[in-house]
Amino acid sequence: MGETARERGRRRGQGELEATVLTALHAAPGPVTAAWVRERLGGGLAYTTVVTILTRLLAKRAVTREKAGRSFVWTPAADAAGLAAHRMRQVLDNQSDRGTVLTRFVTGLTDDDEQLLRSLLTQTGEGGRDGGHDRAPHPATGTGSRTGSGTGTEAPGDDAEGKSD
Amino acid sequence: MGFFVLLPLVLPLTSWPVARLAERRLHPRATTRLLVAAGVVLAACSTLCLGLLVVVGTAQLPGNPLPDAWSHPQVRAAVPYDEILGKAAIPALLALVTAGGVTVARHLRVRRRVRRALGGLPPSPVAVLPDSEPYAFALPGNRRTRARVVVTTSLLDALEPAERRALFAHERAHLTARHPLLLLLAELAAVANPFLRPLRTAVTFGVERWADEEAARIVGDRRMTARAVGKAALIARNGPPRSLPALAGAGQVPRRVQALLAPPPTARLWLPPTTAPGLVAGLAAWLAALGAALSALSSANAAVALVVILQAATPL
Numbered sequence: 001m002g003e004t005a006r007e008r009g010r011r012r013g014q015g016e017l018e019a020t021v022l023t024a025l026h027a028a029p030g031p032v033t034a035a036w037v038r039e040r041l042g043g044g045l046a047y048t049t050v051v052t053i054l055t056r057l058l059a060k061r062a063v064t065r066e067k068a069g070r071s072f073v074w075t076p077a078a079d080a081a082g083l084a085a086h087r088m089r090q091v092l093d094n095q096s097d098r099g100t101v102l103t104r105f106v107t108g109l110t111d112d113d114e115q116l117l118r119s120l121l122t123q124t125g126e127g128g129r130d131g132g133h134d135r136a137p138h139p140a141t142g143t144g145s146r147t148g149s150g151t152g153t154e155a156p157g158d159d160a161e162g163k164s165d
Numbered sequence: 166m167g168f169f170v171l172l173p174l175v176l177p178l179t180s181w182p183v184a185r186l187a188e189r190r191l192h193p194r195a196t197t198r199l200l201v202a203a204g205v206v207l208a209a210c211s212t213l214c215l216g217l218l219v220v221v222g223t224a225q226l227p228g229n230p231l232p233d234a235w236s237h238p239q240v241r242a243a244v245p246y247d248e249i250l251g252k253a254a255i256p257a258l259l260a261l262v263t264a265g266g267v268t269v270a271r272h273l274r275v276r277r278r279v280r281r282a283l284g285g286l287p288p289s290p291v292a293v294l295p296d297s298e299p300y301a302f303a304l305p306g307n308r309r310t311r312a313r314v315v316v317t318t319s320l321l322d323a324l325e326p327a328e329r330r331a332l333f334a335h336e337r338a339h340l341t342a343r344h345p346l347l348l349l350l351a352e353l354a355a356v357a358n359p360f361l362r363p364l365r366t367a368v369t370f371g372v373e374r375w376a377d378e379e380a381a382r383i384v385g386d387r388r389m390t391a392r393a394v395g396k397a398a399l400i401a402r403n404g405p406p407r408s409l410p411a412l413a414g415a416g417q418v419p420r421r422v423q424a425l426l427a428p429p430p431t432a433r434l435w436l437p438p439t440t441a442p443g444l445v446a447g448l449a450a451w452l453a454a455l456g457a458a459l460s461a462l463s464s465a466n467a468a469v470a471l472v473v474i475l476q477a478a479t480p481l
Contacts, residue, residue, distance in 0.1 A: 087281070088315065089296060102275065103336070103372060105336065117422060124391055
């Protein structure tokens with residue numbers, strides 16, 4: 001138990017360290033070395049730790065690096081929020097059952113749901129229009145919402161009524 | 166105790182009608198609270214009775230640690246089909262205790278990972294993540310961290326300001342009403358007795374409807390809230406493909422939107438609505454409450470009976 005607690009603390013520490021290093025990189029005037037980052041952080045970390053964190057950030061595509069002389073210089077690709085977003089996506093994608101743990105605003109739609117939803121949204125007076133301009137790269141959805149609002153308004157409503165009873 | 170010990174194992178069936186009917190006829194807050202309360206009582210009684218069967222079953226096993234007198238024929242006579250039921254109850258109880266532990270561990274693990282992912286951000290009540298995948302969820306707090314709402318920029322960009330207010334009101338309603346806890350309880354109940362699975366599905370849907378109603382009340386516009394839910398679902402549809410929880414149940418989002426476009430549900434649960442379907446749903450709610458009460462009585466009866474018999478069988 002003690003070990004897992006320590007392990008937990010260590011890993012959370014890593015998450016915070018990654019964010020701190022990224023923030024330091026953002027404050028840098030340009031591409032900087034790991035030594036610069038270490039100095040910027042107050043020298044509390046070992047040089048190898050800083051390099052390890054930078055390498056991990058590189059694997060997450062949160063930073064980029066290029067060769068400058070004998071060492072690398074590092075540039076941030078994402079800020080702390082971007083890194084958090086990246087880590088969150090990993091957590092959510094690994095969690096096939098996330099719907100039961102996290103109260104998500106919306107869940108998945110089947111094709112039938114989508115049809116029904118589009119026809120419902122046209123009732124609110126905005127759905128059809130939004131369906132058009134938000135999804136400009138998807139021409140099929142525009143026509144789908146047209147036909148859905150024209151002919152399908154009654155049928156899906158009755159259908160859902162039947163299902164819920 | 167006779168068949169009383171078996172009754173709580175099947176009484177969860179009384180929750181089926183209300184789990185099926187209540188969602189659109191009664192107010193989701195009252196319904197969800199009722200469902201969770203009934204589920205917890207039914208699950209606890211069912212588990213208690215399974216435990217009683219385990220005691221009787223274990224006493225029959227050679228080399229068991231229980232007092233020898235507990236395998237007395239009188240004790241075995243107290244349980245119908247004691248040979249089969251007693252022994253079947255042992256692996257069943259072990260399996261459900263394990264599954265319950267796994268469920269709790271999974272909930273805690275997901276929350277921990279989500280908190281860790283947010284580790285580098287300032288501890289604001291809302292965490293906005295720059296991500297092309299549109300999603301939003303409520304993260305409950307713990308002793309060290311406060312509860313917060315996590316939302317991505319792509320979802321916020323797709324919504325108008327008033328719709329964003331509805332989204333945040335919805336997520337905050339989850340947190341203030343402790344919905345994550347209710348979901349965990351409902352899931353544990355479904356683990357304890359598989360007959361409670363429809364109830365868990367109804368609770369999963371019920372907390373979303375409850376938060377929708379809260380959001381609609383706070384922003385003061387049901388259509389606007391319906392639009393926020395619908396638009397968010399449609400843009401999530403166009404996000405990158407991923408495995409979705411089968412549990413989410415097809416049709417949840419359209420039913421939520423439909424309910425928001427309809428007049429607000431009556432908040433009274435015990436005075437059934439005047440319409441016939443409302444009356445049926447009200448009766449279904451009563452049936453579930455009755456089932457829970459009956460389950461509590463039978464399991465209490467069975468527990469007391471077994472204790473009395475065991476005391477009588479134990480030589481002083």
